[in-house]
Amino acid sequence: MNEGIKTRWIVAGVIAALLLIPAIFGARVALSGLFGQGGAIINKNDAVNRVAAQERFESLYAEIHAADKRLDVLADAIALNPSYTNMTNLTGARNYCLSVVADYDAEARKYSARDFRAIDLPDQIDSYDPTTDCQETQK
Numbered sequence: 748m749n750e751g752i753k754t755r756w757i758v759a760g761v762i763a764a765l766l767l768i769p770a771i772f773g774a775r776v777a778l779s780g781l782f783g784q785g786g787a788i789i790n791k792n793d794a795v796n797r798v799a800a801q802e803r804f805e806s807l808y809a810e811i812h813a814a815d816k817r818l819d820v821l822a823d824a825i826a827l828n829p830s831y832t833n834m835t836n837l838t839g840a841r842n843y844c845l846s847v848v849a850d851y852d853a854e855a856r857k858y859s860a861r862d863f864r865a866i867d868l869p870d871q872i873d874s875y876d877p878t879t880d881c882q883e884t885q886k
Contacts (some may be wrong), residue, residue, distance in 0.1 A: 763775060791859045800860035804868050807851040811879050814844035822883035837883075842880035848872045 790796060795809045821837040852871045854860050864870075 781843075787858065791862070796859055797863050800857075800863035801865060803854055803860065804851070804864045807847060807854060808868055810847050811844065811851060814840065814847055815878055815881060818844065818881065818883045841881055848874075848881060850881065 786878055817840050818837065821833065821840050825833045825837060855864060872882050877884055
């Protein structure tokens with residue numbers, strides 16, 4: 748093969764490679780929205796994600812009920828002994844309860860979790876329900 752022809756083929760190959768790299772990059776950028784949406788759907792529907800999301804909702808909902816019930820116990824303790832410590836404990840318990848409610852409500856809005864809440868669990872926590880209002884039960 749002639750030396751000039753070899754050189755032309757080498758130059759043509761280098762030019763093709765230099766043009767191909769940006770073309771591939773451009774195609775990836777142009778299609779990233781489509782692939783991103785597809786990847787998000789795949790991750791959301793993954794069995795591990797489904798089970799974890801459902802279990803998180805169950806745990807958070809049970810924790811909200813337990814935290815709300817703790818407030819009654821702490822309020823009873825204040826009735827017996829209105830010490831600074833007991834009042835501080837009640838304030839901390841209220842804050843914790845509100846934090847768990849916020850965690851549940853945030854989870855209920857997450858793309859990867861919202862569809863996997865059990866049907867008997869609420870979309871969001873009802874702040875007027877005495878079992879989830881993060882207030883002591885009035886006696």
